[in-house]
Amino acid sequence: MSRQTARIPPTTQRVASRELYWERRSMPTRGRGLSSCTPAFYRSTMPASSPSSRQNLLLIGGGHAHLEVFRAFHEQPPENCKITLLVDQPTAVYSGMVPGFLAGQYQEDALSFDLRKWAQAMGAQLVLGRAVGMDLDAREVELADGMRMSYDLCSWNIGSAVVGLDVPGxxxxxxxxxxxxxxxxxxxxxxxxxxxxxxxxxxxxxxxxxxxxxxxxxxxxxxxxxxxxxxxxxxxxxxxxxxxxxxxxxxxxxxxxxxxxxxxxxxxxxxxxxxxxxxxxxxxxxxxxxxxxxxxxxxxDAHLADGWIPVGPSLQVENHPEVFAVGDCAHLTYAPNTPKAGVYAVRQGPVLERNLRAMLRGHPMRLYQPQDDFxxxxxxxxxxxxxxxxxxxxxxxxxxxxxxxxxxxxxxxxxxxxxx
Ligand SMILES: Cc1cc2nc3c(=O)[nH]c(=O)nc-3n(C[C@H](O)[C@H](O)[C@H](O)COP(=O)(O)OP(=O)(O)OC[C@H]3O[C@@H](n4cnc5c(N)ncnc54)[C@H](O)[C@@H]3O)c2cc1C
Incomplete structure (x- = not known):
């Protein structure tokens, strides 16, 4: 494609300036009831969706936070929305029980989630493919096989890779x-x-x-x-x-x-x-x-060549409120030392689910504050x-x-x- 690709802003170099960015907007700080705030900034950045238009929601990955989205969307389907689930594998595995599986305490089916069934339950289309990047301006996700998928609203929950796979051998x-x-x-x-x-x-x-x-x-x-x-x-x-x-x-x-x-x-x-x-x-x-x-x-380590996806407290990419990222693949610019652990992704699930619905309706965002200890x-x-x-x-x-x-x-x- 000849079109200039608007890459995800690189995380590490930008962290300092992003922290200032949030501060300048007098964001509430840790422990001050962040999750219940809906500052004007978030309301004003949301595109108002017309009630008749059918939005194309792309969920990428079957991580911990998306499981909550699947569950809630199955119980109460969002209106005016066509859902597509893009995953690299039809089954997701719960890492918390993998050590127990190695020790012989669990069978394999005790720790896996059937993403085909979740897609079916949500009325979503399941696409098997590996997302490798995103064109923010064109609102397209790039797949490893060269395909592109377009979206009106998308959410990334693809976890992480392992550091050092390029060490010889x-x-x-x-x-x-x-x-x-x-x-x-x-x-x-x-x-x-x-x-x-x-x-x-x-x-x-x-x-x-x-x-x-x-x-x-x-x-x-x-x-x-x-x-x-x-x-x-x-x-x-x-x-x-x-x-x-x-x-x-x-x-x-x-x-x-x-x-x-x-x-x-x-x-x-x-x-x-x-x-x-x-x-x-x-x-x-x-x-x-x-x-x-x-x-x-x-x-x-980050899956995407551009690194972690930087998001603010509403779990949205700055200047691109139509893009959410959660779990390991997200970098919380306002809480940069948050560890990469499933417990954070789990707590992000309900906030993400509400914010996706809020985006579809043009409502204010909820904010996520990582727990101090777990x-x-x-x-x-x-x-x-x-x-x-x-x-x-x-x-x-x-x-x-x-x-x-x-x-x-x-x-x-x-x-x-x-x-x-
Ligand atoms: C052995 C082990 C034990 C762990 N135990 C714990 C624990 O007890 N508690 C804890 O908090 N953390 C634990 N962790 C860390 C934890 O696994 C991660 O922090 C957590 O899995 C991240 O969850 P996530 O929701 O971001 O994504 P994941 O749960 O990793 O899910 C990612 C999903 O995205 C899919 N996917 C991946 N890449 C792509 C792609 N390019 N395109 C499309 N789909 C893709 C995957 O197939 C999967 O469905 C453990 C890690 C390991 C390795």
């Missing part, structure tokens, strides 16, 4: 945690292959990444390998930061470190992998670490979990019971079995 010799569905599908077959090749020798599992996902995967795979192989594996967690769980408070880091020692896992901090070879990881200082199974769990629950794979909230930590079977109850409740709400 990673795609070939490691299993990355994203896409999460592929990871869940391939992890146990790969574990079994590795066990078969090892014979009676202990399996060497290397998990690269010391965040919450990396830690849960290490504990759960370690447990599963012991169950399947009967030989205690040598599981190592390697991370570039100086502490594990670098975004967590000290008490949680401490509690997890105690479990690492108790379970006999190894850890390597301040290490960076520069290349993976067959059966070996090469660190920045030239050391070679042997492995039979390497999991790449290094944190979130309950962290890490599955240890052996029937116990570690939890943390408000700086306190707790460990045990009852913590796993609580995690299981919360996760199953979430699944009951959003699996299509709940469709009436």
């Amino acid at each position: 990673v795609r070939e010799f490691a299993l990355a945690t994203r896409p999460i569905g592929d990871f869940a599908q391939q992890a146990i077959p790969r574990l079994r292959d590795a066990i078969r090749l090892r014979g009676k020798n202990p399996l060497r599992i290397l998990v690269v990444g010391g965040g919450a996902a990396g830690m849960e995967i290490a504990f759960c795979l370690d447990h599963r390998a012991l169950q399947e192989h009967g030989v205690k594996p040598e599981t190592t967690v390697l991370y570039s930061s100086h502490t594990l769980l670098p975004n967590a408070d000290f008490p949680l880091q401490n509690a997890v470190m105690r479990q690492i020692k108790r379970r006999g896992l190894k850890f390597r901090h301040g290490q960076k992998i520069v290349a993976l070879h067959e059966g070996e990881a090469e660190t920045w200082n030239g050391e070679r670490i042997p492995f039979d199974l390497c999991i790449w769990a290094t944190g979130a 309950l962290t629950l890490l599955n240890l794979g052996d029937g116990r979990a570690v939890g943390a909230k408000f700086g306190a930590t707790f460990t045990g079977k009852w913590v796993m019971w609580m995690k299981d109850w919360i996760d199953r409740r979430f699944m009951r709400k959003y699996q299509t079995r709940s469709i009436r």
